Structures are given as structure tokens and as C-alpha cells.
Amino acid sequence: MDVLVKLTAPLKYLLIDHKQKKYVDYILPIFFSLLMCVLFFFLPEQIVIFRNNGLIESLSNFIQVLAGFYIAALAAIATFPNKNIDNVTDGYPLKLNNEELTRRQFLCYMFGYLAFLGFSLVLLGKVAISLEPNITLLLNNLSDEIKLALKVFFLFLYFIAFNSLILTTLYGLYYLTEKIHERKTEFTSELGESSTKNNDIEDF
Structure with a gap:
């Protein structure tokens, strides 16, 4: 079990507590996934999902490009020389297991x-495409309505993960572009007390 905990350590990002973060992690991905499934359900012609050149394969090719970017970004963040990145946030704190995270820690968890x-x-995606003929055989005895419902359910779960990927990527880009370069905190003592820190700020 200890090995599994280590292998799934990047998922700790979802446990980071913050008022705004839940919108990017859960609320917006679920909302957009529902919207996409409704659109899929009412399309006049069904979209090819699992077969070659279908939806899943196209999205998988797109995600493969992003995966290399995430690894490069993670390596860069770990060694990024910026005085703000090793500070805790100025507003509502980012916490994991009741411990405040620095911006560097937060970004490492995010890109991990x-x-x-x-x-x-x-x-x-690759497994679903490879198993598509077998899945089709298993579902042959089911009615068209049940097959459609299963497809929509799969797409709902898939798009939650995909939307989370896209929204978190956009937030990560915003954070790297703007947030870590802000100069909100001015230290006035050796203990790191700030003359401008405002704990009521919700943004991080």
C-alpha cells in the first residue's frame, strides 16, 4: 500500500484546500461535462467515440502533446529562481493536511x-479504442437506448477528467504568468511579518 500511496502522490493536489480551488477542481468540470453530454445526446448524428479517428483518439493525441509540457513545467518550477515563489500566499492560505503551502509547493502539486x-x-483512451470491438460484442444484446446511456455515462466521466485537465492547465498558466510575479507582500521584520498582508483576500 505504501508503494501505491507514492505512485498516486500527484493526486494530493485535489486535497489542497482553498475557497476558489474547488470551482476549478470540481464544480466547473462537472458543469461543462454535463453540458457536453447534453449536446452529444441531442446531436442529429452521433459522434464516433471509440473507433480510429474518433473523439477519444483525437483528444488523446492532443493530451499527449500537453503531457510533455507538464513534465517540462514541473522541472522548471522545481528550480525556478523567484523570491515570491517560495513564500506562502498573501490571501486565503493554500493548505494540505492543515499545513500552509508555498507557491512552489502548490505549483509542483498542480503540474504533477x-x-x-x-x-x-x-x-x-488507447485501451478503450483497442477494446472497442470486444465492447461492441458485449453490448450487442442491449437495446439502443441502453447503449446510448452507457456512452453518455462514459463521456460524462471522461469529460470531467478532461475538463479538469484543461481548466487546471489554464489556471496554472495564469498563475505562472501573473500571480507569482505580484509584489503584494513587503517584509518588515526578520520574522517575515508583512505590512501589506490581508488575510481577507480570497485569491491566492
Whole structure:
């Protein structure tokens, strides 16, 4: 079990507590996934999902490109020379297991999670495409309505993960582009007390 905990360490990103973060992690991915499934259900012609050149394969090829970016970003963040990145956040704190995280720790968890999720989605997509003939045979005895419901359910779960990947990527880019370069905190003592720190700020 200890090995599994280590192998799934990037998923700790989801346990990081913050008021705004839950929207990027859960609320928005679920909302957009529901929207996509509704659109899929009412399309006049069904989209090819599992077969070659289908939806899953196209998205998997796109995610493969992103996966390399995540690994490079993670390596860069771990050694990024910026005085703000090793400070805790100025607003509502980012916490994991009741311990405040620095911005560097937060970004490492974020891009580690993105790399893990990217690899998982690519693997899931390749396996689904490879097993498509067998899945079709297993579902032959089911009605068309049940087959459609199963497809929509699979897409719902898949798009939750995919939307989480995209939204978290966009937030990571925003954070690297803007947040870590802000100069909100001015230290006024050796203990690191700040004259401008405002604990009521919700952003991080």
C-alpha cells in the first residue's frame, strides 16, 4: 500500500484546500461535462467515440502533446529562481493536511497532478479504442437506448477528467504568468511579518 500511496502522490493536489480551488477542481468540470453530454445526446448524428479517428483518439493525441509540457513545467518550477515563489500566499492560505503551502509547493502539486491525469487519460483512451470491438460484442444484446446511456455515462466521466485537465492547465498558466510575479507582500521584520498582508483576500 505504501508503494501505491507514492505512485498516486500527484493526486494530493485535489486535497489542497482553498475557497476558489474547488470551482476549478470540481464544480466547473462537472458543469461543462454535463453540458457536453447534453449536446452529444441531442446531436442529429452521433459522434464516433471509440473507433480510429474518433473523439477519444483525437483528444488523446492532443493530451499527449500537453503531457510533455507538464513534465517540462514541473522541472522548471522545481528550480525556478523567484523570491515570491517560495513564500506562502498573501490571501486565503493554500493548505494540505492543515499545513500552509508555498507557491512552489502548490505549483509542483498542480503540474504533477496534470501530468498524472494526462498520462491516465491517454492510457484510458488507447485501451478503450483497442477494446472497442470486444465492447461492441458485449453490448450487442442491449437495446439502443441502453447503449446510448452507457456512452453518455462514459463521456460524462471522461469529460470531467478532461475538463479538469484543461481548466487546471489554464489556471496554472495564469498563475505562472501573473500571480507569482505580484509584489503584494513587503517584509518588515526578520520574522517575515508583512505590512501589506490581508488575510481577507480570497485569491491566492
